[in-house]
Amino acid sequence: MSEIQDYGRLRDNKPFIFVWLAGICAMLGFSMLFLTTSWYVIDELERPALVGLVLVMITVPRVIMMVFGGVVADRIKKSKIMFTTNLLQTLLISTMAYLVTQDQLGVAALVIITFLFGFFDAFFYPAVTALIPILVGRENIQRANSLFHGSIELMFMFGPVIAGILLTVSTFGTTMTVAAIFVSLSVIFVHPRLIQDEKPKQETEFSKIKDDFVLGMRYIKQSPIISSGIITISLVNLFVIGPIIISFPLIVDVLDGTAFHLSLLEVGLSVGTFTGSIIVYKISAHKRRGRIIVLTLIATMVGFFVYSRMEILPALMVLAAVVGFAAMIVYLQMLTVIQEHTPHDRQGRVMSIATVASEGFAPVAFAVVSLFVGIGLTIHDVLAWTAAIGIICSIWLAFKAKALMQAQ
Numbered sequence: 001m002s003e004i005q006d007y008g009r010l011r012d013n014k015p016f017i018f019v020w021l022a023g024i025c026a027m028l029g030f031s032m033l034f035l036t037t038s039w040y041v042i043d044e045l046e047r048p049a050l051v052g053l054v055l056v057m058i059t060v061p062r063v064i065m066m067v068f069g070g071v072v073a074d075r076i077k078k079s080k081i082m083f084t085t086n087l088l089q090t091l092l093i094s095t096m097a098y099l100v101t102q103d104q105l106g107v108a109a110l111v112i113i114t115f116l117f118g119f120f121d122a123f124f125y126p127a128v129t130a131l132i133p134i135l136v137g138r139e140n141i142q143r144a145n146s147l148f149h150g151s152i153e154l155m156f157m158f159g160p161v162i163a164g165i166l167l168t169v170s171t172f173g174t175t176m177t178v179a180a181i182f183v184s185l186s187v188i189f190v191h192p193r194l195i196q197d198e199k200p201k202q203e204t205e206f207s208k209i210k211d212d213f214v215l216g217m218r219y220i221k222q223s224p225i226i227s228s229g230i231i232t233i234s235l236v237n238l239f240v241i242g243p244i245i246i247s248f249p250l251i252v253d254v255l256d257g258t259a260f261h262l263s264l265l266e267v268g269l270s271v272g273t274f275t276g277s278i279i280v281y282k283i284s285a286h287k288r289r290g291r292i293i294v295l296t297l298i299a300t301m302v303g304f305f306v307y308s309r310m311e312i313l314p315a316l317m318v319l320a321a322v323v324g325f326a327a328m329i330v331y332l333q334m335l336t337v338i339q340e341h342t343p344h345d346r347q348g349r350v351m352s353i354a355t356v357a358s359e360g361f362a363p364v365a366f367a368v369v370s371l372f373v374g375i376g377l378t379i380h381d382v383l384a385w386t387a388a389i390g391i392i393c394s395i396w397l398a399f400k401a402k403a404l405m406q407a408q
Helices: 014-044 048-064 066-073 078-101 107-136 138-169 172-189 206-222 224-254 259-282 289-308 313-340 344-359 361-374 379-400
Strands: none
Touching: 014 048, 014 078, 014 107, 014 138, 014 172, 014 224, 014 259, 048 066, 048 107, 048 224, 048 361, 066 078, 066 107, 066 344, 078 107, 078 172, 107 138, 107 313, 107 344, 138 172, 138 259, 138 313, 206 224, 206 344, 224 259, 224 289, 224 313, 224 344, 224 361, 224 379, 259 313, 289 313, 289 379, 313 344, 361 379
């Protein structure tokens, strides 16, 4: 346990390094899977309208079960949760790859597998976000978050490129198999014997899950900074991240692009988010961190509005990078502020509720964008209206969230 209690340099913290490597491998596999699945629906099944449904099936169970996952993360050894969920996700991707090779992956099977994938992910994310502050200590939270999430974003840049190349020279089955191999590596890195995190003092009493959730909600309501922070992250996901993710395959389809063009847009977003994470990693906490977060949030919405009016693929790639850069600065700094104001024994519950509040709006964005595109509106007009509403909400937050504006 001495390694966990050693809050020195991150590179000397072996448990954190293993968690970091596990995150890299998992996200590389996940990003490959997401692009492959989206393009499979468009190119193989020839049903582009179902892209939104597939994304919803991944995110909805993830959001619904996230609160439960957060409570479990506070009561069960976190590395054990991460190990189990990654193992099950590896089996799901492998099943998907097998069904593709047998020409048996239809809409029903795809929906069921993506639903289960999101269900398992609901337990992984609260565990890893609660584990990082414990492994690195308060003084290293911002750097650890930046390194971890920045590396994940970098994998979201490499993953689509690898998937795009494999889809060009091979098959859907081969691409999914490679994705499964990467996720299986994360299972090895996150093995409990390597992480060596402590088992929570509280025993797992599932009858108290409701009480734990209520306690977490009460704590959030009592903290103006945490509640404002959750709203901030929610706005980023509802009006920027959710819409821009669902827009990629729809825009590429409208512009008669290919899987490689789809991968370029995802790379653009990933380059921006990765660069933003590097900036956050390099800088220390600013005296006016709260004010910077809110002003950057407004700038993100404005950048997304410009993105919504563009119809040239290279320009869209650049604008996706700009939007991703600003969004990541908002997200990482806000995440750090929330973690800094949350006790270790409540990290799982608070972070799961924060994630539900934010990512709960992502499937809403997927569904709404798909709905309006389905009834005849252009994807560019839908995105423009989304960005405009986001700008208004961000300005409202700047006037209302006084505690956040003064946060350091």
